[in-house]
Amino acid sequence: MNQGKLPRSGLGSLVLIAAVLGGGAAAFAYTAGWLSPERLTPERMIAALTPPSGPPLGHRRNHAKGICFTGTFEANGNGAELSKARVFERGAYPALGRFNLGTADPNAVDATVRVRGLGLQIAAADGEEWRMALINPPVFAVSTPQAFHELLIASGKKDPEAMKSFIQANPEFAAFAAWAKTAPWTTSYAEDFYNGLNSFIFTDAKGGERAVRWSLVPMAKGVPVSQADLEKRGPDFLEQEIVERVRTAGPQRWTMVTTVADPGDPTADPSKAWPENRRKVEVGTLIVQRIEPERDGPCRDINFDPTVLPQGIRVSDDPFPAARSSVYRKSYDLRAAEARDYPRTETAKP
Amino acid sequence: MTSAPHRFALIQRVLHWLMAVCVLAMLFIGVGMVSTVAPKYLPLILVHKTTGFILLVLVLIRLALRLHYGAPPLPADLSKTMKLGAGLSHQLLYGLMIVMPLLGIGMLWAAAYPVILYGGIRIPALLPQSDLMHTLLWNAHVYVGFAFFALVLLHLAAGLFHALIRRDGVFASMSLLPLRDRGTQTK
Ligand code: HEM
Numbered sequence: 001m002n003q004g005k006l007p008r009s010g011l012g013s014l015v016l017i018a019a020v021l022g023g024g025a026a027a028f029a030y031t032a033g034w035l036s037p038e039r040l041t042p043e044r045m046i047a048a049l050t051p052p053s054g055p056p057l058g059h060r061r062n063h064a065k066g067i068c069f070t071g072t073f074e075a076n077g078n079g080a081e082l083s084k085a086r087v088f089e090r091g092a093y094p095a096l097g098r099f100n101l102g103t104a105d106p107n108a109v110d111a112t113v114r115v116r117g118l119g120l121q122i123a124a125a126d127g128e129e130w131r132m133a134l135i136n137p138p139v140f141a142v143s144t145p146q147a148f149h150e151l152l153i154a155s156g157k158k159d160p161e162a163m164k165s166f167i168q169a170n171p172e173f174a175a176f177a178a179w180a181k182t183a184p185w186t187t188s189y190a191e192d193f194y195n196g197l198n199s200f201i202f203t204d205a206k207g208g209e210r211a212v213r214w215s216l217v218p219m220a221k222g223v224p225v226s227q228a229d230l231e232k233r234g235p236d237f238l239e240q241e242i243v244e245r246v247r248t249a250g251p252q253r254w255t256m257v258t259t260v261a262d263p264g265d266p267t268a269d270p271s272k273a274w275p276e277n278r279r280k281v282e283v284g285t286l287i288v289q290r291i292e293p294e295r296d297g298p299c300r301d302i303n304f305d306p307t308v309l310p311q312g313i314r315v316s317d318d319p320f321p322a323a324r325s326s327v328y329r330k331s332y333d334l335r336a337a338e339a340r341d342y343p344r345t346e347t348a349k350p
Numbered sequence: 351m352t353s354a355p356h357r358f359a360l361i362q363r364v365l366h367w368l369m370a371v372c373v374l375a376m377l378f379i380g381v382g383m384v385s386t387v388a389p390k391y392l393p394l395i396l397v398h399k400t401t402g403f404i405l406l407v408l409v410l411i412r413l414a415l416r417l418h419y420g421a422p423p424l425p426a427d428l429s430k431t432m433k434l435g436a437g438l439s440h441q442l443l444y445g446l447m448i449v450m451p452l453l454g455i456g457m458l459w460a461a462a463y464p465v466i467l468y469g470g471i472r473i474p475a476l477l478p479q480s481d482l483m484h485t486l487l488w489n490a491h492v493y494v495g496f497a498f499f500a501l502v503l504l505h506l507a508a509g510l511f512h513a514l515i516r517r518d519g520v521f522a523s524m525s526l527l528p529l530r531d532r533g534t535q536t537k
């Protein structure tokens with residue numbers, strides 16, 4: 001045996017031990033990304049989301065302005081053919097969610113924020129959960145999480161050339177930009193479409209799989225308004241309006257429509273819409289029954305992580321849900337640790 | 351020559367090395383997954399949660415075996431402080447193997463995340479959502495995790511020190527290899 005023939009000197013062994021330790025520590029540091037500042041980490045994504053004035057302490061690092069709702073999801077049973085998820089079996093399931101604005105500023109003026117969102121959690125009978133976070137544009141702004149990071153950096157720069165060269169490098173941005181420029185604004189969260197944009201895989205009871213996206217289609221008719229007119233209604237008009245609407249007009253409804261991809265449709269790229277003629281299945285209705293302020297509301301401490309999925313739904317080759325899960329987790333860690341900067345009313349009392 | 355008093359029982363040795371590999375993997379997966387936004391984040395965190403939970407079960411079995419079989423005595427010529435250090439560090443390693451998975455699971459509970467393991471197995475929540483509790487457990491999982499890695503490195507260094515420098519049979523007491531004949535070793 002080699003070892004027998006070459007007895008190691010004490011010094012040689014010490015050097016070997018030191019090398020093993022040093023190598024182990026270096027491998028750990030490398031794995032943790034400490035040696036690779038260029039790696040796109042959740043921290044860097046959050047840094048890019050953070051406005052120059054500093055992070056919104058205690059609040060979500062994006063979609064920071066919002067208001068909670070509770071209600072039910074009424075499944076009509078049509079979804080059971082597409083996915084074995086319990087929430088698609090005919091019946092009513094408790095729902096909890098959050099209307100929000102796509103901004104890192106919790107005090108943003110409503111009319112200055114183009115993207116509106118909806119976070120939603122549906123609980124199945126056995127306690128299984130389905131979480132999602134949807135937005136009102138029909139396509140996402142970019143094709144990859146990396147490109148989203150570049151967009152945040154470019155749009156944060158004063159230099160107008162930065163956006164120009166970003167658009168040149170990411171031509172897919174044009175579809176989103178066109179929507180942002182031309183789509184009508186509405187005066188109510190209740191009148192907006194909310195689109196999942198990311199694709200997921202539905203598995204049916206027989207094991208059949210299909211790629212899908214889904215949207216919430218409002219039953220309330222949209223009343224278009226100009227951005228200037230919306231601004232005149234006040235900085236927090238949307239929250240006041242939804243409280244008032246549910247109080248006077250009662251529950252608000254959305255139809256959940258899933259769209260099934262044909263083979264070859266771009267499932268990995270949320271910036272590409274699927275052709276209009278794809279099969280659409282209405283799987284149920286979201287009924288929003290009660291609005292509560294975020295500060296003490298039930299949505300405050302929920303992370304609407306789009307990878308919290310029931311059996312029968314899983315992620316596809318779309319790279320966004322994984323990236324979002326990683327960044328949302330970090331955002332949650334931060335805001336939960338900063339709860340003191342956003343005190344609940346009970347705890348704010350002396 | 352009977353090997354029983356000089357070595358840990360085979361099942362103890364098998365568990366030691368199986369868990370050593372898993373704990374090291376857990377530490378690397380832990381810091382790797384929290385520093386990426388790539389698609390591999392999801393399988394990594396699933397493996398992290400699942401393996402961490404299995405390790406919790408294994409360490410309890412291992413402790414029971416330890417109480418049943420005991421451990422071979424350390425070499426008589428080892429100084430008192432060395433023996434104390436070995437004993438304390440091993441207790442600490444056991445403690446960390448128990449505490450780390452509990453912190454991990456508790457942290458998810460306190461954030462109102464469903465804890466779903468490989469195969470869709472769901473662990474019901476035993477803690478309510480709490481910002482304060484989540485922050486406490488999260489920080490503990492991170493910093494105790496780093497301390498765990500440092501202790502594992504120290505333990506590894508000690509193991510190699512016994513194996514390569516002292517050659518006192520301590521490493522052999524945990525080794526999976528058959529005991530080598532004393533004669534060939536001194537040749
Ligand atoms: C890589 C791309 C993305 C990043 C880095 C990102 C980042 C974030 C962050 C940090 C939050 C706050 C999470 C929390 O603290 O709970 C958030 C919330 C949200 N995001 Fe994203 N996001 C991305 C893509 C998307 C996409 C594709 C959609 C829609 C399809 C979306 C819709 C939303 C909505 C609606 C919320 C608010 C959820 C709530 O009410 O809690 N995001 N995002």
Ligand code: HEM
Pocket residue numbers: 366369370371373374416421436440441443444447502505506507508509510520521522523524525
């Ligand atoms: C990575 C995680 C590891 C953990 C958590 C761990 C844990 C432990 C524990 C708790 C003991 C005490 C056994 C008892 O008295 O019941 C032990 C003993 C031992 N370990 Fe490890 N170990 C790890 C890795 C390693 C490695 C990489 C080596 C290789 C050098 C090693 C070598 C040994 C040896 C030689 C013993 C026997 C010490 C004695 O006779 O008391 N261990 N280990």
Ligand code: HEM
Pocket residue numbers: 329330333373376377378379380381384398399400401402403405447450451452453454455458465488491492495496498
């Ligand atoms: C032996 C057991 C375990 C070890 C050694 C371990 C180690 C680690 C390490 C080193 C990290 C990275 C910390 C950082 O750099 O931020 C981490 C993160 C994490 N671990 Fe574990 N872990 C264990 C068990 C578990 C279990 C059982 C769970 C849950 C079921 C879990 C859930 C997590 C989560 C969710 C994170 C990300 C934390 C965050 O930043 O939000 N871990 N773990």
